[in-house]
Amino acid sequence: MKVLVTGGAGYIGSHVVRQLGEAGYDVVVYDNLSTGYKWAVTHGELVVGDLADVDALAALFSAHTFDGVLHFAANIVVPESVENPLKYYSNNTRNTLNLLMQVQAHRVPHMVFSSTAAVYGMPELKVISESALLSPINPYGASKMMSERMITDLAAASGLKYTILRYFNVAGADVEGRIGQATPEATHLIKVACECATGQREGMKVFGTDYDTRDGTCIRDYIHVDDLASAHIKALEHMANGGGSNILNCGYGRGFTVTEVIDVVKRVSGVDFPVELTGRREGDPDALMADNALIKGTLSWEPQFDDLELIVRSALEWEKKWLAKRSA
Ligand SMILES: NC(=O)c1ccc[n+]([C@@H]2O[C@H](COP(=O)([O-])OP(=O)(O)OC[C@H]3O[C@@H](n4cnc5c(N)ncnc54)[C@H](O)[C@@H]3O)[C@@H](O)[C@H]2O)c1
Numbered sequence: 176m177k178v179l180v181t182g183g184a185g186y187i188g189s190h191v192v193r194q195l196g197e198a199g200y201d202v203v204v205y206d207n208l209s210t211g212y213k214w215a216v217t218h219g220e221l222v223v224g225d226l227a228d229v230d231a232l233a234a235l236f237s238a239h240t241f242d243g244v245l246h247f248a249a250n251i252v253v254p255e256s257v258e259n260p261l262k263y264y265s266n267n268t269r270n271t272l273n274l275l276m277q278v279q280a281h282r283v284p285h286m287v288f289s290s291t292a293a294v295y296g297m298p299e300l301k302v303i304s305e306s307a308l309l310s311p312i313n314p315y316g317a318s319k320m321m322s323e324r325m326i327t328d329l330a331a332a333s334g335l336k337y338t339i340l341r342y343f344n345v346a347g348a349d350v351e352g353r354i355g356q357a358t359p360e361a362t363h364l365i366k367v368a369c370e371c372a373t374g375q376r377e378g379m380k381v382f383g384t385d386y387d388t389r390d391g392t393c394i395r396d397y398i399h400v401d402d403l404a405s406a407h408i409k410a411l412e413h414m415a416n417g418g419g420s421n422i423l424n425c426g427y428g429r430g431f432t433v434t435e436v437i438d439v440v441k442r443v444s445g446v447d448f449p450v451e452l453t454g455r456r457e458g459d460p461d462a463l464m465a466d467n468a469l470i471k472g473t474l475s476w477e478p479q480f481d482d483l484e485l486i487v488r489s490a491l492e493w494e495k496k497w498l499a500k501r502s503a
């Protein structure tokens with residue numbers, strides 16, 4: 176199978192590309208390298224281009240016959256989406272439309288889309304199922320919800336089959352340390368804590384200690400990036416073997432508080448970096464955990480790395496390598 180991976184030079188896309196390559200897929204990555212890296216593309220061909228460039232996209236789809244498209248390319252920083260919403264509607268929503276135009280014109284049969292738990296907004300229940308109300312509270316989540324809708328509408332009107340994966344909190348790195356998260360100015364908790372542990376930041380803040388949780392800090396469902404990556408391969412296989420379209424949560428169904436995560440990073444690294452307890456960050460729900468019964472049942476997806484210490488260890492090992500790579 177020949178597959179197109181948009182955003183395949185980024186953090187999550189590069190882990191999926193590696194698994195696709197190892198599974199024997201013929202991979203073409205399309206990425207503008209705005210937050211991705213050439214070195215992160217370990218398999219297949221990298222075409223450097225922008226999803227906003229409709230002529231380049233048309234040429235790409237004319238040059239290849241794709242059996243599937245995996246669409247990762249996006250902007251992903253929630254506070255930036257609040258300050259500059261049109262950047263998110265342009266790159267995440269309009270550029271998804273550009274891609275779907277080609278998918279339709281070339282009758283690509285299968286699509287896997289990177290969505291997010293941010294489409295649920297501030298859910299009433301802490302463990303969220305796919306049927307929960309979609310009520311994003313920021314432009315990032317809204318831009319993804321609109322993309323989901325375009326995909327499901329196109330599928331209803333054509334032969335396209337889709338798997339929309341709603342990721343919870345993605346973390347960790349390839350356990351063999353070949354690739355990892357190199358996003359500039361990352362805001363994700365585990366990445367930030369690992370930057371502290373490796374001396375790249377002097378300290379960090381805990382945003383809010385008065386939440387309705389066991390220690391007052393927010394609970395999130397941290398999923399190892401390679402378990403998330405394997406869900407994409409399973410999704411492609413499912414559709415290729417005659418399975419239908421699905422919208423599936425990607426998470427382990429359990430959660431850790433911010434304090435618990437920071438404690439694990441300190442213990443695994445052996446570094447006691449400064450942590451300041453501050454007020455709430457706008458828009459953070461108390462707790463977000465995935466009901467993952469549907470993905471397990473539908474794709475026979477079985478996580479291999481459901482272990483916070485392992486997730487942190489892989490992230491930390493990668494952070495050290497990435498630091499050494501930049502200082503070399
Ligand atoms: N990281 C998370 O915790 C998380 C959680 C939920 C959903 N997601 C989704 O997963 C996907 C991948 O996220 P990531 O964490 O790997 O981010 P990332 O920034 O590392 O990867 C995004 C990739 O897309 C590329 N890109 C961006 N705009 C492009 C454009 N217009 N044309 C071509 N390439 C473009 C970037 O260069 C980069 O390589 C995104 O769609 C994101 O919304 C991520």
Ligand SMILES: O=c1ccn([C@@H]2O[C@H](COP(=O)(O)OP(=O)(O)O[C@H]3O[C@H](CO)[C@H](O)[C@H](O)[C@H]3O)[C@@H](O)[C@H]2O)c(=O)[nH]1
Pocket residue numbers: 251253291292293342343344345362363364365367379380381382383393394395433456459463
């Ligand atoms: O320096 C930090 C960074 C984060 N946090 C806290 O740690 C928790 C996790 O925050 P992240 O920024 O790592 O992740 P979010 O839960 O805010 O969001 C992430 O997961 C979501 C899905 O659950 C979306 O996909 C979103 O795009 C992605 O950034 C939050 O309570 C946050 O307030 C801190 O206390 N200090």
